[in-house]
Amino acid sequence: MDHFDYRDGALHAEDVPLAEIAAAVGTPCYVYSCATLERHFRVMDEALAGMPHVVCFAVKALSNVAVLRFLARLGAGMDVVSEGELRRALAAGVPGAKIVFAGVGKTGAEMAAALQAGVGQFNVESEPELERLSEVAVSMGAQAPVAVRVNPDVDAKTHAKISTGKAEDKFGVPISRAPEVYARAAALPGIRVVGVDVHIGSQLTALEPFEQAFSRVAALVGALREAGHDIARIDVGGGLGVPYVRSNEAPPLPFDYGAVVRRTVGGLGAEIVVEPGRLIAANAGVLLASVIYRKRGEARDFLILDAAMNDLIRPAMYDAHHDIVAVREPEAGAAILPADIVGPVCESGDAFAKARPMPPLAAGELVAIRSAGAYGAVMSSEYNTRPLVPEVLVSKDRFDVVRRRPTYAEMIERERIPDWLG
Numbered sequence: 001m002d003h004f005d006y007r008d009g010a011l012h013a014e015d016v017p018l019a020e021i022a023a024a025v026g027t028p029c030y031v032y033s034c035a036t037l038e039r040h041f042r043v044m045d046e047a048l049a050g051m052p053h054v055v056c057f058a059v060k061a062l063s064n065v066a067v068l069r070f071l072a073r074l075g076a077g078m079d080v081v082s083e084g085e086l087r088r089a090l091a092a093g094v095p096g097a098k099i100v101f102a103g104v105g106k107t108g109a110e111m112a113a114a115l116q117a118g119v120g121q122f123n124v125e126s127e128p129e130l131e132r133l134s135e136v137a138v139s140m141g142a143q144a145p146v147a148v149r150v151n152p153d154v155d156a157k158t159h160a161k162i163s164t165g166k167a168e169d170k171f172g173v174p175i176s177r178a179p180e181v182y183a184r185a186a187a188l189p190g191i192r193v194v195g196v197d198v199h200i201g202s203q204l205t206a207l208e209p210f211e212q213a214f215s216r217v218a219a220l221v222g223a224l225r226e227a228g229h230d231i232a233r234i235d236v237g238g239g240l241g242v243p244y245v246r247s248n249e250a251p252p253l254p255f256d257y258g259a260v261v262r263r264t265v266g267g268l269g270a271e272i273v274v275e276p277g278r279l280i281a282a283n284a285g286v287l288l289a290s291v292i293y294r295k296r297g298e299a300r301d302f303l304i305l306d307a308a309m310n311d312l313i314r315p316a317m318y319d320a321h322h323d324i325v326a327v328r329e330p331e332a333g334a335a336i337l338p339a340d341i342v343g344p345v346c347e348s349g350d351a352f353a354k355a356r357p358m359p360p361l362a363a364g365e366l367v368a369i370r371s372a373g374a375y376g377a378v379m380s381s382e383y384n385t386r387p388l389v390p391e392v393l394v395s396k397d398r399f400d401v402v403r404r405r406p407t408y409a410e411m412i413e414r415e416r417i418p419d420w421l422g
């Protein structure tokens with residue numbers, strides 16, 4: 001499932017001991033495995049075999065350009081949600097035609113940049129957006145290829161903060177209104193309808209919501225075609241969940257997800273677009289950190305790490321579980337005691353885990369926070385003026401820093417004291 005394993009008593013990323021990376025780069029840092037990225041990309045690609053399809057990696061999950069380049073070389077397209085992500089995908093060498101541009105609030109400037117880049121598909125989420133896109137395209141003498149994102153009103157049964165396909169969510173147009181939105185699209189001079197799009201949420205751990213949503217989309221495709229629209233592409237979004245608790249979680253397999261896609265929308269003669277982010281990236285990355293102090297607490301000890309909520313916000317934001325392991329393999333029979341694993345930031349919410357059974361770990365020892373490749377580095381901030389941490393890409397016995405830590409001077413020189421403050 002991933003390529004972070006113990007070998008000779010030490011946790012490795014592929015063939016590289018994590019301790020070697022820590023010694024060379026310092027901690028905290030993110031470490032990504034090419035082998036895991038590739039495995040997950042291929043698993044999804046193979047799950048859709050036999051159907052014309054493109055796997056567009058959701059750049060929001062992990063946007064480092066080296067990672068994007070690696071995936072692009074495997075044949076991935078990209079799903080972007082901002083001009084910044086678009087520029088990253090282009091910098092990574094992804095052809096515009098393999099980029100889909102999503103998001104509820106695209107600005108005119110972002111639309112122009114995407115048209116300039118020749119993106120293959122705009123996933124449009126409202127009528128005002130449709131009108132704006134048409135205006136921008138006409139002003140550039142172009143036509144924008146469009147899929148309307150429909151909201152199928154399906155309960156994705158995931159965390160409320162990452163569900164996107166229920167009627168009350170801000171995403172997409174209600175599927176019941178899709179026919180009139182398509183009629184409007186067809187009448188706009190700057191719009192060329194190419195498909196339909198749906199995405200119901202993230203970290204889905206059951207297939208039924210996908211099945212329901214895709215079945216509704218299949219029915220809609222029939223109706224849209226009858227109305228004369230050219231639905232050449234069906235974009236089914238991302239959202240397939242991954243195991244965060246290695247010992248006891250088994251989300252649906254990509255192969256079974258592929259079967260759902262095949263039996264719902266696979267036979268409609270359209271190209272299938274998928275937008276997986278987490279599936280490809282989550283277990284391809286760890287956040288490597290050091291224990292700064294072991295502090296005696298009333299109920300249990302605190303392990304205070306040099307990584308914090310600003311580096312990985314998922315536990316604070318979603319109460320998300322991440323496995324945390326010692327980089328030096330615990331000896332058989334080592335006492336396992338509950339500890340609170342926290343960071344140095346001034347917030348009580350700055351905790352990676354509460355009462356987590358851990359082996360004895362002293363100051364200076366290394367830990368790896370697993371499953372941190374997706375929505376890890378990309379959601380980090382400089383809160384407490386903590387520099388964004390380096391990112392390291394491993395391939396077999398080789399590793400490279402693919403984002404360096406900024407200096408404090410670089411962080412501060414972006415700001416300026418106006419003359420009138422003296």
Ligand SMILES: Cc1ncc(COP(=O)(O)O)c(C=O)c1O
Nearest residue numbers: 058199202238239275276277278
């Ligand atoms: C439109 C869209 N596509 C793709 C994704 C990627 O989702 P995931 O990382 O769960 O595969 C998201 C995030 O939920 C999204 O909003």
Ligand SMILES: N[C@@H](CCCC[NH3+])C(=O)O
Nearest residue numbers: 060162202203314374375
């Ligand atoms: N950022 C979220 C997922 C949001 C998915 C993006 N639409 C997470 O860490 O789980």
